[in-house]
Amino acid sequence: MKSLFKKSLLFVLALSAVSCFNESSPNYQYFPDMYEPIPYEPYGEYEIFLNGQSAMLPAEGSVPRGWKPYDYENSQDGYQAAKSELTNPLPYTEDNLAKGRQLYTIYCAVCHGDQGDGQGIMVQREKILGIPRFDDEGRNITEGSVYHVMYYGLNAMGSYASQTSIDERWLIDHYVMNLKNNLQGGEERAFEEEATQEEEAQMKNLIPAVNEERDQLSDGNQGSPGTDNDGQENQNEE
Incomplete structure (x- = not known):
């Protein structure tokens, strides 16, 4: 009898707990x-913002x-x-070339091929055609x-500015030019020495002097045609 009473009590308690559940609002x-x-x-709504939205324009x-301006327009002249x-x-160092090779394999080799001969896996499977070799004399890439082209894209190739950083694009650039040299049968380019900590410190010490000289020049050029308030030529925004 006591066992039946306990079971009945547990059933009632469980039924009561389930009946309190509301699918339209969070529960326990x-x-x-x-959750919070x-x-x-x-895209939440918050009274602290003027329009109630947290997603606002910059x-x-x-x-x-990390963004830096790029001074060349997306045009043929640019x-x-x-x-x-x-x-x-x-610097053209062994380490930078190795990093460039890794990035090239990730982003470029699928179309341009491991050797830069335009025979990537996408070309071999005829998903895309007409990829030029890096040693194409008609293009004469630099x-x-x-x-x-990595920044803006060209023809069928899209921009890689959103997938790669500035330094990563320059690392890929080193490796592409290395592949071009290999296809042309040129001599191996000698690696450069990386800047030492002492040389980097010297460059940092030069920055204040360069800025001071620039300010002096800008003071003398204020108001001249084609310049801004700092005496530097105006540049089109990208």
Whole structure:
């Protein structure tokens, strides 16, 4: 009799607990940290914001962290200018070439091929055709043209500016030019020595002096045609 009473009591308690459940609202939470995030939700509504939305446009004039301006326009003139003027700022070292090879394998080899001969797996499977070799005399790629195409894209190739950082694109640039040299049968390019800590410190010490000299020049050029308030030529925004 007592056993039946206990079972009946447990059944009633369980039924009562289930009847309190409401699918339209949260119920009892165990470890609520996983349900109630501390930061604002991207598209949540919060009274603290003027329009009630946490997803807002960046302030005017702000730039993403790590972003640097690129002075060449996405045009044929911009391409030709970058091709003739732009050079790789990273030293040509064994380590940088190895990093460039790794990045090239990830982003480029699928179309351009491991050797830069335009015979990547996508071409072999006839998913895309007409990929030029890096030693194509008609294109005559340079460090600047390779970077420009990675930044903006060209023809069937899209931009890789969102997938890669500035340094990563220059690392790939080194490896692409190395593949071009190999296809042409040229001599191996000698590796450069990386800057020592002492040399980097010397460069940092030069920056204040360069800035001071620039400020002096800008003071003398204020108001001249074609310059901004710092005496530097205005550049088109990308």
